[in-house]
Amino acid sequence: MVAPAPVAATVGVEEFFTAAIGRALELGLASPEDVLAYATPEVLAEHLPREEWTKLLTACLGAPRTDARLVVDTVTVPVLCEHVPFGILWACLAKLATRALGRGLVAPPPSIAPPPSIAPPPSIAPPPSIAPPPSIASPPSAPAPSVSAPPSPSSAAASASVTTPPPPPAARKSEPVSATSPSLVAAAPSVPEPLLDVDQARVPEPAPLGDPPSPPRKESPGATSRNLIGARRPQASAPAVIPPRKADLKTQPPQPKRASTATDFEIEADLGEAWKKAGADPEPVDDDQLIDWSQSEETMTSGESQDRKR
Amino acid sequence: MSIEARQRWFATMMESGLTQQIFAPADVLRHATPEVLANNLPPELMSKVLAASLAAGAMTPERVLETVTPDVMSRHLPHEVLWDCIAAAAERAGIAGGR
Numbered sequence: 001m002v003a004p005a006p007v008a009a010t011v012g013v014e015e016f017f018t019a020a021i022g023r024a025l026e027l028g029l030a031s032p033e034d035v036l037a038y039a040t041p042e043v044l045a046e047h048l049p050r051e052e053w054t055k056l057l058t059a060c061l062g063a064p065r066t067d068a069r070l071v072v073d074t075v076t077v078p079v080l081c082e083h084v085p086f087g088i089l090w091a092c093l094a095k096l097a098t099r100a101l102g103r104g105l106v107a108p109p110p111s112i113a114p115p116p117s118i119a120p121p122p123s124i125a126p127p128p129s130i131a132p133p134p135s136i137a138s139p140p141s142a143p144a145p146s147v148s149a150p151p152s153p154s155s156a157a158a159s160a161s162v163t164t165p166p167p168p169p170a171a172r173k174s175e176p177v178s179a180t181s182p183s184l185v186a187a188a189p190s191v192p193e194p195l196l197d198v199d200q201a202r203v204p205e206p207a208p209l210g211d212p213p214s215p216p217r218k219e220s221p222g223a224t225s226r227n228l229i230g231a232r233r234p235q236a237s238a239p240a241v242i243p244p245r246k247a248d249l250k251t252q253p254p255q256p257k258r259a260s261t262a263t264d265f266e267i268e269a270d271l272g273e274a275w276k277k278a279g280a281d282p283e284p285v286d287d288d289q290l291i292d293w294s295q296s297e298e299t300m301t302s303g304e305s306q307d308r309k310r
Numbered sequence: 311m312s313i314e315a316r317q318r319w320f321a322t323m324m325e326s327g328l329t330q331q332i333f334a335p336a337d338v339l340r341h342a343t344p345e346v347l348a349n350n351l352p353p354e355l356m357s358k359v360l361a362a363s364l365a366a367g368a369m370t371p372e373r374v375l376e377t378v379t380p381d382v383m384s385r386h387l388p389h390e391v392l393w394d395c396i397a398a399a400a401e402r403a404g405i406a407g408g409r
Contacts, residue, residue, distance in 0.1 A: 015330045016330045027316075
């Protein structure tokens, strides 16, 4: 027995819409604004009877605030479904269903994917050219440019929440040692590259150099060579770091020195082995070659005891 | 938007649609096909449907829906299927296009 579905009496349809929309409002799946987005004032003016308008106007005048909820509560869903065209009610219901089924959320996912790959890099690149001077004076000033960059890459407003996470990964890359302060981490990457230009602008800002020195030294073991150089330059005394740079600027002369140092190191290693071998096989020594340490004042801590031992 | 709220909402719409004869049990089974039912209903419900049909001597849409109630449908069947059923009925009744 298959009932004839197409019959669908008007009353039945109204009841259906009343149940569907009313239940959606009860369950929080729909808001009065959703209903009034379709049952607009123009629609209501055209289809609601005068007595319903009288009630609505009275309620609106008596209420401190007029909003969609007041309209829906006053007119009531059954009355709306009784007078508003089914096509409009259906459009409203279809929108609610589309939203409930997640079909309307097709756009957001794509916005989520790109931010991580796009947002961080641009934020890191621009700061160096702009931030150099401030980064030396005070680390906290550098993070500002990096923060301003993330929001811009994401075109959609919804993706703004997603763009915020990206900065941390960038910071993680820049700062391997300390993850406690992201702002300081963000400042670190901006410091290194601008330093070349900073050296020229370094004279007018001698005072702030006192504080920065310590953090860069902490980063030096794990950080890249650029980070190390950038961090030490601000310091007044950084002889170990500056010479290599001067050498690099002067180009060729220092390079041979590096080669020689490598060989020297090998020689030292050989000497060490030779010394060990010498200790294993003592060579004969004449008495003239021996030194009487007891006569030297520097080594006489307890001369008597040594004499006794001899 | 919680899943429970959406389930209750679809249960209400299916219940109202059937009660108001906007669509019939047969219309529901055109969308909630045997394949859909078999892939989504738990075994105990499948067993119950079969047992009821065997006891009655026939498996009709009405009898299936006696077991697979709107509440059960909203809990186990994909809501997209239920909405397609509602939308098809609305279109068939001329609701979607206007009064």
